[in-house]
Amino acid sequence: MNLPPDLYGRPRADRSWGFATKALTAFEVVTGLLKSEPPVRPVNDRQIATIVRQTVVEAEDVVSLRLSAPDWGPLPAWQPGCHIDLELPSGTVRQYSLCGDPDDRFTYRIAVRRLGSGSQEVHRLAEGDVVRVRGPRNAFPLIDRRRYLFIAGGIGITAILPMVKAVTDDDWHLVYCGRSRESMPFLDEIAELDPDRVWIRPDDEFGVPVSGAELLTKALPDTHVYCCGPPPMIAGVRVDRPFGLHYERFSPPPIRDGRPFTVELRRRGLVLDVPPDRSALEVIREAVPSIGYSCRQGFCGTCRVRVLDGEVDEQREDGMMSICVSRARDGRVVLDL
CATH class of the missing domain: 3.40.50.80 (Nucleotide-binding domain of ferredoxin-NADP reductase (FNR) module)
Incomplete structure (x- = not known):
């Protein structure tokens, strides 16, 4: 199988890590220790400007875009299962799987079905438009x-x-x-x-x-x-x-056994009630439409917000809360928003 050398989404330019990864993987395969998927990698915060080089109607309400660097230079490497965050001209950020050829280091291809406002904006993009991307990263290796x-x-x-x-x-x-x-x-x-x-x-x-x-x-x-x-x-x-x-x-998971809680947005002086069948992100978006989000599944990191007070569930890392999936443990949480 002709897979790129790094299953974790790290750039190939990092040769020392690539060599270590290959050696470790080879050892695990030989000894029978490779039993489970690699962990999801942390969010890659690098952002690059890309140019829309081509748009193609692939099916009913589906358009594909080919993106490249303005100077046609090499883009960060990716593997099957990788996705990028696309920052649209309006500031909206949406996440799309890369569906081109991983061996093509000079263009990314994504395909988008027209559904909500973000996808409609993608469909309005034309050749020559500039969009910023973050990633790629792999949560589906x-x-x-x-x-x-x-x-x-x-x-x-x-x-x-x-x-x-x-x-x-x-x-x-x-x-x-x-x-x-x-x-x-x-x-x-x-x-x-x-x-x-x-x-x-x-x-x-x-x-x-x-x-x-x-x-x-x-x-x-x-x-x-x-x-x-x-x-x-x-x-x-x-x-x-x-x-x-x-x-x-490609949609948020259903909330099961959710408990209601209160979220305070300290800098805005707002206190919002989050019902058991909705996420904090959904409720906060109604009060703060500009709040950033992408995957709505807890791994991309776009909607992570600093917690000032209160305890939240296992999605909290380094004092942060992924408001798309995380909930308050004790019924109340104060956020730096």
Whole structure:
């Protein structure tokens, strides 16, 4: 499998770390110690200006963008599963999977389905526009395994496609679902893959959405499943595949067993009530529409805010709170906002 040398998203220019990583990985594989995914790396705060070099309509309401440095210089290296934060002209920040070729060090490709305000702004970008990006970083790493099943739902193909192309010499299968073929991007590129390993499954051709059991038809006991798609798809797969499953959402996870709490924004003199079924980010956004956020899953770090008083759950690091997922332990938290 032709994977880049660094599974953690570090730049290849860091040769000393790259050598150490290779040596450690080789040792773990030989000794059988490589059992789990690497941890999510901390947020990479570097920001670079990029130019929109090309826009392409890939499917119904889906456009892809190719980005490069203004001088066409090399961009930071990335691996399958990586994403970037895109800072739009309005200041809105959104997170998108890189879906191009990791060996292409001079352009990034992303694809965006038109849904909310952020994606609508992406669709208005034109060739020559300048946007800033942060990253890349990897919260969905592709691990070297013997057998793979890739499952993509709609725009989830953006995270999955580079993985499939990286393992073409291995034992793999791909299931790609969507509302209709017209809504499914990159079907032309997928047509170049081994047709015996690919199942294109549009809902309108089958009459009903696909079930978790159908998605897992090719999953043998030693198969590792990589899934990216809407919450109902991921939920169905998780029910039928409680082990060997790696997944990435493109919407925030549901809040389960949440408790209400109060959040005080000290600098603004506001006290807000957060109900049990909503996040602090959702409530704060209503009072402070300009608050920054991106992944809404607790790992990108965009919405981390300093805690002045109160205890919060395990998302707190170094006195900070990820307001998209973290909650107050004792019913009240004071933030430096």
